[in-house]
Amino acid sequence: MLNWAFIAEKAPAYVKAAGLTLKLAGAGIALSLVLGLLCALALYYRVPVLRRAVAAYIELSRNTPLLIQLFFLYFGLPKLGVMLSSWTCALIGLTFLGGSYMAEAFRGGLDSVSKAQIEAGLSIGMRSLALARHVALPQAFLVALPGLCANSVFLIKETSIVSIVALPDLMFVARELIGLYYNTVEALGMLVFAYVVILLPVSWAFRSLERRFRYAQLGT
Amino acid sequence: MNQEALPLLQIKGLVKTYGKAPALNGVSLSVGKGDAVVILGPSGCGKSTLLRCINGLERIQSGEIILNGENISNPGARWDLVRQRVGMVFQSYDLFPHMSVLDNVLLGPLKVQKRDKAEARRQAEGLLARVGLLDRKKDYPRQLSGGQKQRVAIVRALCMNPDLMLFDEVTAALDPEMVREVLDVIAGLAEQGMTMLIVTHEMDFAKAIADKAVFIVDGAVEEESDGEVFFRNPRTERARRFLNSFQYESRRPRRKTGAAPSGLTPVPVTRATMG
Ligand SMILES: Nc1ncnc2c1ncn2[C@@H]1O[C@H](COP(=O)(O)OP(=O)(O)OP(=O)(O)O)[C@@H](O)[C@H]1O
Ligand SMILES: [Mg+2]
Numbered sequence: 001m002l003n004w005a006f007i008a009e010k011a012p013a014y015v016k017a018a019g020l021t022l023k024l025a026g027a028g029i030a031l032s033l034v035l036g037l038l039c040a041l042a043l044y045y046r047v048p049v050l051r052r053a054v055a056a057y058i059e060l061s062r063n064t065p066l067l068i069q070l071f072f073l074y075f076g077l078p079k080l081g082v083m084l085s086s087w088t089c090a091l092i093g094l095t096f097l098g099g100s101y102m103a104e105a106f107r108g109g110l111d112s113v114s115k116a117q118i119e120a121g122l123s124i125g126m127r128s129l130a131l132a133r134h135v136a137l138p139q140a141f142l143v144a145l146p147g148l149c150a151n152s153v154f155l156i157k158e159t160s161i162v163s164i165v166a167l168p169d170l171m172f173v174a175r176e177l178i179g180l181y182y183n184t185v186e187a188l189g190m191l192v193f194a195y196v197v198i199l200l201p202v203s204w205a206f207r208s209l210e211r212r213f214r215y216a217q218l219g220t
Numbered sequence: 221m222n223q224e225a226l227p228l229l230q231i232k233g234l235v236k237t238y239g240k241a242p243a244l245n246g247v248s249l250s251v252g253k254g255d256a257v258v259i260l261g262p263s264g265c266g267k268s269t270l271l272r273c274i275n276g277l278e279r280i281q282s283g284e285i286i287l288n289g290e291n292i293s294n295p296g297a298r299w300d301l302v303r304q305r306v307g308m309v310f311q312s313y314d315l316f317p318h319m320s321v322l323d324n325v326l327l328g329p330l331k332v333q334k335r336d337k338a339e340a341r342r343q344a345e346g347l348l349a350r351v352g353l354l355d356r357k358k359d360y361p362r363q364l365s366g367g368q369k370q371r372v373a374i375v376r377a378l379c380m381n382p383d384l385m386l387f388d389e390v391t392a393a394l395d396p397e398m399v400r401e402v403l404d405v406i407a408g409l410a411e412q413g414m415t416m417l418i419v420t421h422e423m424d425f426a427k428a429i430a431d432k433a434v435f436i437v438d439g440a441v442e443e444e445s446d447g448e449v450f451f452r453n454p455r456t457e458r459a460r461r462f463l464n465s466f467q468y469e470s471r472r473p474r475r476k477t478g479a480a481p482s483g484l485t486p487v488p489v490t491r492a493t494m495g
Contacts, residue, residue, distance in 0.1 A: 116312060120314035122303060123275060123307075124303065124332060134331060135316060139316075
């Protein structure tokens with residue numbers, strides 16, 4: 001049966017690791033949103049050279065596993081003389097992955113803004129910056145919201161891979177406990193429980209957020 | 221009609237092509253200050269294109285557009301500045317769906333013209349009151365009927381204090397019972413001396429409001445006449461036929477009830493569906 005004493009003893013380690021996972025996920029999501037928005041804008045405005053770079057980045061990011069990206073950052077870069085801390089590697093890796101997904105979500109939103117809306121903005125004398133800020137982006141954001149939320153949940157889950165770069169996140173703690181004590185069932189059970197405890201409220205929060213900004217509200 | 225030395229808007233030899241096909245083929249016309257000019261013509265003749273060229277939504281191939289003596293069709297023209305002086309109202313309203321009625325109206329005055337907030341708001345509320353929608357200022361476009369949305373769209377353009385207003389079939393998407401409320405607003409503007417270019421298929425309205433009528437066929441001006449003249453006795457045969465196409469002739473004998481006249485009496489049809 002389950003070793004409850006073991007669970008009680010090791011729970012604090014999970015709480016601490018959960019904190020790290022959350023911190024990493026939060027920072028990764030925030031940076032991904034910024035990177036994704038910038039990429040989407042570069043594509044939307046067809047910024048000469050930049051849009052090609054962005055397109056290449058998105059393909060690269062979406063078609064390589066996070067694990068390989070992290071390996072490259074943590075084990076490959078030092079060979080080229082670039083030493084990054086575990087935390088930096090994890091954050092860069094997560095952002096590199098998330099940025100392209102967020103970019104696609106934002107781009108879908110921007111593409112959904114009709115030509116008529118843009119012309120309505122132009123006809124009151126708006127220039128492209130004001131147009132983006134007051135007309136295109138708010139509408140794009142509402143359309144993109146479900147995708148942005150789904151990507152965020154996806155990124156929280158992807159943090160489980162970053163223990164590979166020796167970051168003491170939830171996955172790392174569980175693996176360590178299994179290695180040290182062989183309490184596999186307890187260690188993995190707590191791992192699952194921890195992710196559920198983190199992700200359920202997040203999912204609920206996102207769902208209510210989406211309901212509040214329901215796309216249907218936009219119907220002209 | 222208000223005659224002044226310099227027309228507010230002058231268009232000379234305007235050519236606009238999409239690919240190879242010319243949509244406008246050397247259009248020239250002039251609009252005096254305070255005139256309500258109605259633009260008529262069969263579907264696809266280039267009416268929308270003409271309006272879109274005047275506020276720079278379409279790039280032109282050649283010709284000149286002169287507003288208040290200033291050539292606004294130069295390659296270096298600042299369209300964002302021109303558009304502040306030329307209000308445009310679209311067939312499909314195109315209000316900003318994520319903003320309240322008041323915010324829709326105030327966006328241009330505040331973010332483009334950088335006007336004083338209290339002053340702009342006073343004007344916006346005054347205009348909304350004039351079209352009977354002040355009590356809806358906090359509503360979102362989705363909460364309004366088509367006619368109400370279109371009145372807000374007119375106010376949105378008016379609140380920029382334009383010299384010229386462009387209306388492109390602004391009642392064409394409306395249910396019949398809402399057409400009137402929008403046309404009344406435009407008629408009110410005409411009375412106040414707003415200079416306007418109006419594309420419409422509402423013939424009774426066009427007749428009532430037109431200081432001048434411009435009849436376009438295949439991207440060229442076929443007839444440009446005073447409103448009076450055009451609707452009573454057009455100079456060109458094509459205009460005559462065009463106007464006649466809005467008359468509905470009953471082919472069936474009327475039932476003999478009431479005082480209905482017998483025979484083939486033309487009945488004016490207000491809403492024509494041209495193409
Ligand atoms: N974006 C476009 N691309 C290609 N051709 C176009 C485009 N817009 C208009 N045209 C063509 O230009 C011509 C004039 O079109 P326009 O929309 O100005 O006509 P209109 O007089 O407004 O017609 P309607 O009464 O049906 O609104 C038409 O032959 C049309 O097919
Ligand atoms: Mg048209």
